[in-house]
Amino acid sequence: MSDKRRILIIDDDKELSMLIQDMLEDNGYEVDVANSVFDAYSLLQGRMPHLILLDINLPDATGFEMCRELRERSDVPIIFASARTSEDDKVDALDMGGDDYLAKPYSLKELLSRINSLLRRSYGRTTEKKYEEMIIGNHKISVDRNARIVSKDGVQIECAPREYDLLMYLMDNRGRALTKDELINNVWGSYSEVEQSTLTVHIRWLREKFETDPSNPQVIKTVWGVGYMMGE
Numbered sequence: 001m002s003d004k005r006r007i008l009i010i011d012d013d014k015e016l017s018m019l020i021q022d023m024l025e026d027n028g029y030e031v032d033v034a035n036s037v038f039d040a041y042s043l044l045q046g047r048m049p050h051l052i053l054l055d056i057n058l059p060d061a062t063g064f065e066m067c068r069e070l071r072e073r074s075d076v077p078i079i080f081a082s083a084r085t086s087e088d089d090k091v092d093a094l095d096m097g098g099d100d101y102l103a104k105p106y107s108l109k110e111l112l113s114r115i116n117s118l119l120r121r122s123y124g125r126t127t128e129k130k131y132e133e134m135i136i137g138n139h140k141i142s143v144d145r146n147a148r149i150v151s152k153d154g155v156q157i158e159c160a161p162r163e164y165d166l167l168m169y170l171m172d173n174r175g176r177a178l179t180k181d182e183l184i185n186n187v188w189g190s191y192s193e194v195e196q197s198t199l200t201v202h203i204r205w206l207r208e209k210f211e212t213d214p215s216n217p218q219v220i221k222t223v224w225g226v227g228y229m230m231g232e
Contacts, residue, residue, distance in 0.1 A: 004030040005119060008049040010040045010066070011081070012059050020053070023108045024115070037061040047165070047189050048076055051119060053111075054098075056082040056089065064096060071097035074185055077122045079114060081106065134171065134231075138212065139219065143171065157209050162187065166202050170220060170230040177223040203228060 007024055011017045012035050021031045032049065034040035037060050052070070056063040067078055080093040083104040090101045099122075100114055133142045142151040148164055150157050159167060166187045170178070180196045188194040207214040223229050 004028060005051070005123075006030045006032070006047070006049040007051050007053060007115065008040065008043060009033045009053045010035075010037070010058065010063070011053070011055040012036065012057070013055070020108065020111065023112065027112060029115075035059075037066050040066065045189050045192050048074055048186055050123065051077045051079065051115060053079050053081055053115075056080060056084050056093070064092060067093070067098055068096050077118045079118060081111070132171075134174070139210065141171075141210065141219075143168070152210055159206075159209070163202055163206055163209075166199075167206055170206075170228070174231040175229070177226045177229045179227040181227075183227060 005028075007029050009017050009020055009031060011020075011033075014035055017033045017035065021033055024031045032043050034043055037058050054063045054067060058066075063080060063082065067080075070076065070078065077099045078097065079100045079102060080090075080098045081102045081104060082089065082093075085103040093101050099118055102111060102114060131142075131144050131146075133140060135141075139152050140154070142154075143149070145168075148159075150159055150164065150167065166183065169183065169187050180199055184192065184194050184196070184199055188198075203220060204214070207217050207220055210219045211217050219230060221229050
């Protein structure tokens with residue numbers, strides 16, 4: 001799996017979607033394409049992208065409807081891109097949770113600029129953290145994000161793909177209490193059917209790998225009534 005920023009294009013114009021996909025991949029992004037809301041929901045059952053490029057007129061629903069439902073589950077940045085250019089459409093799109101609105105036809109250069117800008121505002125200027133170290137408790141945890149390698153005190157720890165994704169989300173939000181729903185939505189995907197018991201099992205597996213005493217966790221702590229938190 002890649003640590004590149006992931007963008008989901010939801011547009012029924014297949015030729016335009018391919019052009020945008022090629023442009024974004026050439027600029028270092030990982031891209032998925034859905035030509036309908038049904039296809040988009042199927043992709044969202046995997047893992048939530050970092051940004052969604054959303055058309056309004058889709059064959060099986062409207063982008064407005066999808067945005068409204070997404071906002072009930074996620075704060076993922078959304079750029080509306082549509083041939084509908086009325087002021088009411090733009091206001092509706094932004095009022096229901098869209099972050100930007102781009103009227104078709106638009107240049108790919110402008111689209112890239114808006115995507116880069118929104119990602120910087122949403123996630124910070126660094127789009128890829130390649131290597132980092134952190135001290136939690138008595139342990140030094142090192143991560144090589146390019147190779148997806150995690151070490152504790154200089155010893156490599158084998159992590160299954162979902163364990164790694166969960167660990168990275170906890171690390172990226174260390175010091176913040178995370179609800180179980182937030183962890184599931186951002187690691188497994190908002191439209192997955194994962195139960196909280198699955199999250200609990202993965203937390204236990206990570207504790208067994210990174211805690212000195214898994215029954216008294218100091219790295220991945222339980223926040224009673226909320227969920228989990230990494231670090232102080």
